[in-house]
Amino acid sequence: xxxxxxxxxxxxxxxxxxxxxxxxxxxxxxxxxxxxxxxxxxxxxxxxxxxxxxxxxxxxxxxxxxxxxxxxxxxxxxxxxxxxxxxxxxxxxxxxxxxxxxxxxxxxxxxxxxxxxxxxxxxxxxxxxxxxxxxxxxxxxxxxxxxxxxxxxxxxxxxxxxxxxxxxxxxxxxxxxxxxxxxxxxxxxxxxxxxxxxxxxxxxxxxxxxxxxxxxxxxxxxxxxxxxxxxxxxxxxxxxxxxxxxxxxxxxxxxxxxxxxxxxxxxxxxxxxxxxxxxxxxxxxxxxxxxxxxxx
Amino acid sequence: xxxxxxxxxxxxxxxxxxxxxxxxxxxxxxxxxxxxxxxxxxxxxxxxxxxxxxxxxxxxxxxxxxxxxxxxxxxxxxxxxxxxxxxxxxxxxxxxxxxxxxxxxxxxxxxxxxxxxxxxxxxxxxxxxxxxxxxxxxxxxxxxxxxxxxxxxxxxxxxxxxxxxxxxxxxxxxxxxxxxxxxxxxxxxxxxxxxxxxxxxxxxxxxxxxxxxxxxxxxxxxxxxxxxxxxxxxxxxxxxxxxxxxxxxxxxxxxxxxxxxxxxxxxxxxxxxxxxxxxxxxxxxxxxxxxxxxxxxxxxxxxxxxxxxxxxxxxxxxxxxxxxxxxxxxxxxxxxxxxxxxxxxxxxxxxxxxxxxxxxxxxxxxxxxxxxxxxxxxxxxxxxxxxxxxxxxxxxxxxxxxxxxxxxxxxxxxxxxxxxxxxxxxxxxx
Numbered sequence: 001x002x003x004x005x006x007x008x009x010x011x012x013x014x015x016x017x018x019x020x021x022x023x024x025x026x027x028x029x030x031x032x033x034x035x036x037x038x039x040x041x042x043x044x045x046x047x048x049x050x051x052x053x054x055x056x057x058x059x060x061x062x063x064x065x066x067x068x069x070x071x072x073x074x075x076x077x078x079x080x081x082x083x084x085x086x087x088x089x090x091x092x093x094x095x096x097x098x099x100x101x102x103x104x105x106x107x108x109x110x111x112x113x114x115x116x117x118x119x120x121x122x123x124x125x126x127x128x129x130x131x132x133x134x135x136x137x138x139x140x141x142x143x144x145x146x147x148x149x150x151x152x153x154x155x156x157x158x159x160x161x162x163x164x165x166x167x168x169x170x171x172x173x174x175x176x177x178x179x180x181x182x183x184x185x186x187x188x189x190x191x192x193x194x195x196x197x198x199x200x201x202x203x204x205x206x207x208x209x210x211x212x213x214x215x216x217x218x219x220x221x222x223x224x225x226x227x228x229x230x231x232x233x234x235x236x237x238x239x240x241x242x243x244x245x246x247x248x249x250x251x252x253x254x255x256x257x258x259x260x261x262x263x264x265x266x267x268x269x270x271x272x273x274x275x276x277x278x279x280x281x282x283x284x285x286x287x288x289x290x291x292x293x294x295x296x
Numbered sequence: 297x298x299x300x301x302x303x304x305x306x307x308x309x310x311x312x313x314x315x316x317x318x319x320x321x322x323x324x325x326x327x328x329x330x331x332x333x334x335x336x337x338x339x340x341x342x343x344x345x346x347x348x349x350x351x352x353x354x355x356x357x358x359x360x361x362x363x364x365x366x367x368x369x370x371x372x373x374x375x376x377x378x379x380x381x382x383x384x385x386x387x388x389x390x391x392x393x394x395x396x397x398x399x400x401x402x403x404x405x406x407x408x409x410x411x412x413x414x415x416x417x418x419x420x421x422x423x424x425x426x427x428x429x430x431x432x433x434x435x436x437x438x439x440x441x442x443x444x445x446x447x448x449x450x451x452x453x454x455x456x457x458x459x460x461x462x463x464x465x466x467x468x469x470x471x472x473x474x475x476x477x478x479x480x481x482x483x484x485x486x487x488x489x490x491x492x493x494x495x496x497x498x499x500x501x502x503x504x505x506x507x508x509x510x511x512x513x514x515x516x517x518x519x520x521x522x523x524x525x526x527x528x529x530x531x532x533x534x535x536x537x538x539x540x541x542x543x544x545x546x547x548x549x550x551x552x553x554x555x556x557x558x559x560x561x562x563x564x565x566x567x568x569x570x571x572x573x574x575x576x577x578x579x580x581x582x583x584x585x586x587x588x589x590x591x592x593x594x595x596x597x598x599x600x601x602x603x604x605x606x607x608x609x610x611x612x613x614x615x616x617x618x619x620x621x622x623x624x625x626x627x628x629x630x631x632x633x634x635x636x637x638x639x640x641x642x643x644x645x646x647x648x649x650x651x652x653x654x655x656x657x658x659x660x661x662x663x664x665x666x667x668x669x670x671x672x673x674x675x676x677x678x679x680x681x682x683x684x685x686x687x688x689x690x691x692x693x694x695x696x697x698x699x700x701x702x703x704x705x706x707x708x709x710x711x712x713x714x715x716x717x718x719x720x721x722x723x724x725x726x
Binding site: 040041042043063064068129133134135152154155156157237239240241242243244245246256257260261262263 | 363364366367370371391395396397474482483484534535536537538539540546549686687690691694697698700701703715716719720
C-alpha cells in the first residue's frame with residue numbers, strides 16, 4: 001500500500017521536479033561548472049577548458065578584473081543594504097497609515113502607493129533621470145527654492161548610487177506596503193484592546209504588539225527586498241551605465257558586461273556564482289537570526 | 297494546342313516556378329544599427345529604393361542605443377535568426393571575427409572595397425588580411441569651441457599649444473555662471489578615452505605601440521598631468537561631464553547651452569549640436585587638437601565604422617545582405633555620384649570613408665564645422681584595433697574618471713593605466 005502510494009506520489013511529482021531540474025537546477029549547475037572553465041560565450045560548451053580556481057583568483061586579484069568585480073560587489077551590497085533599510089521602515093509606516101480605518105483617504109493612498117510598483121522601469125528611469133538632471137532638473141529647482149545649491153545627484157560618484165537607491169525605494173515601497181498591510185491584518189484587534197485597558201499608549205502598542213507580531217511578514221519582506229535589490233539592472237543600464245567612476249556598477253550589470261559584451265563566459269560565471277553564494281549566505285543568516293529570536 | 301493541353305502546361309510551369317518564387321520572397325534581412333529614428337528612416341527609404349530592383353529581398357531596420365549595440369550583436373548574432381547585418385565600431389572587429397560571429401566578405405566585395413577605400417580604412421575592416429566589413433563612416437576628433445564665449449573672454453583664436461589651451465580654459469571658466477573652460481566626458485568609454493588619446497597623440501605619444509601599451513611614456517605622463525591640472529584649477533568640472541547610454545546627457549547639454557567653452561569631440565555630433573543649438577550652432581567652430589610640449593604637430597584619433605554580415609545567417613540571407621550592402625555603398629545608389637550610405641551619413645555630419653563619396657560631398661564637407669575635421673584627417677592616428685581593445689578602453693575609462701574626480705593623482709593614474717592595459721592585452725593575445 002505504502003509502495004503504491006509512493007509510486008503515485010512520484011509520478012505526480014515527476015513533471016514539476018523535471019521542469020525544476022531542467023530550468024532551474026541545470027542552469028545553476030552549468031554556471032558553477034563554467035566558473036571553473038576558460039570559455040568564450042560565443043563558442044560551444046565543448047570548447048571550454050578546465051582552469052581550476054583561476055577565474056576566482058582573477059576576480060579577487062589585484063588587476064582591473066579584480067578591482068572592478070570587488071567594486072561591483074561592494075556597490076551591490078551598499079545598494080541592497082540601503083534599499084532594505086529604507087524600504088522596510090517606510091513600508092511599515094505607510095502600512096500603519098493606510099491600515100488606520102479612521103484616516104480619510106486611506107484607500108486612495110494605498111492605490112497611489114501601489115501604482116508606483118506598476119510603472120515600467122523604463123518609464124521610471126526616464127522620468128528620474130530628468131528629475132535628477134543637474135542645473136535645470138526639477139529636484140534641483142526645488143532645492144534652489146529652499147536655498148540649497150544644485151546637487152550633482154547622478155553626476156557624482158558620491159551620490160550616484162544613493163540616487164539610484166531612492167529611485168528603487170520610490171518604486172518598490174508600494175509593494176512592500178501591501179505586504180505590511182497583509183501582516184497587520186493578521187494581528188487580532190483584541191490584543192490592542194487589552195493593551196489599551198492596561199494603559200499602553202500608541203507607541204507601546206506598536207513596540208510590544210505590532211512589531212513582534214509582524215516579524216514573519218518583515219522577514220519575508222526583507223528576503224524579497226534583498227533579492228530584488230541584488231538583481232538591480234535596468235536603472236543602471238538605462239541611466240548611468242555603471243558610472244561615474246564605476247560608482248553605480250552593480251554586479252548584474254558588470255556580469256553582463258564581462259560575460260556578454262566581452263564574451264568572457266568563465267569569468268562571468270565565476271562572478272555569478274559569487275553573487276549566488278553571497279545571496280544564499282545573507283538569506284540564510286537572516287533566517288537563522290529570525291529563528292534565534294523565535295526561540296528566545 | 298488544345299485548351300486542355302495549354303492549361304496543363306500552364307499548371308506545370310506554375311508549379312515549377314512556385315518554389316523559386318516562394319524562396320525568392322522569403323529572403324528577409326535584418327539590419328541592426330544604433331542610429332537615431334530620423335537616420336533609421338533614411339536607411340529604410342534607401343532599402344525601399346533597393347527593393348524596387350530587388351522585390352525578393354526585404355530589409356528590416358532595428359535600432360538599439362549605442363550602449364547596447366555590442367551586447368545585442370553578441371547575444372543575438374550567434375544564431376541564424378539574429379541580425380543579418382550589423383553596423384559595428386572597428387575596435388570590436390578582432391574579437392567578433394575570432395568568435396566567428398561575422399562573415400568574411402565575398403571576393404567580389406573585397407576587391408571593390410580594396411580599390412575604392414583608403415588603405416588605412418580597409419585595414420581597420422580586416423583581420424589577418426581578410427576583409428570582414430564594408431567601411432562606411434570615419435570619425436576624427438578635433439577641438440570644438442564656442443566663438444561667442446571666446447569673444448566674451450577676450451580670446452582671439454583657438455589655442456594651438458597646450459599652454460594656450462590651459463590659458464584659454466582658465467579665461468573661459470566662470471564658476472559663478474556655472475561655466476567651465478574645457479568639457480571632459482565621463483560614463484562613456486569612447487567619450488572618455490578618445491579625447492584623452494587625441495591629446496596624447498598630439499603630444500607625440502601613443503596608446504599602444506607594436507601591440508603593447510605605451511602609457512608609461514613621458515608624453516603620457518604629461519597628458520595625465522594636463523588632465524589633473526585642468527581639474528584642480530576648476531577649468532573642467534566632472535559633474536558637468538556625464539553621458540548616458542545614448543551618448544547624450546549633461547556633457548552635451550552643457551556645451552549646447554553655452555556653459556562649456558571648449559570640448560574635444562568627433563565630427564558625428566554635428567547633428568546633435570544643430571538639434572540642440574538651432575541658430576546658435578553658427579557659434580561653434582572646429583580647430584586642430586592643441587600641440588603638447590613633446591609634440592611636433594597637431595594629431596588626433598580617428599576610428600571607423602563598418603557594416604558586417606552575420607556568419608551564422610543562412611546562405612541566402614548572407615548573399616542578399618552582401619548584395620544590399622554593395623548596392624548601398626555604391627556611387628550609383630545615392631545622389632550626384634554619392635552612395636546612398638554616404639548621403640545617410642552626411643545627414644548626421646559624419647564623414648564617409650569611400651574616396652568617391654568624399655569627392656561627391658566636397659561642398660558640404662567644406663562647411664565651417666566639418667572642414668575643420670577634414671583638415672585634421674590626414675594627420676589623425678587610428679585608434680588601436682587590437683584583441684581586448686574594448687576592455688582596454690573601458691579600463692582606461694575607469695582610471696581617467698578616477699583622475700577626473702580627484703580619486704587618484706596623475707602619477708598613480710598613469711601607473712594604473714599602464715599595468716591594467718598590459719594585463720588586459722597580454723590575456724587577450726593568448
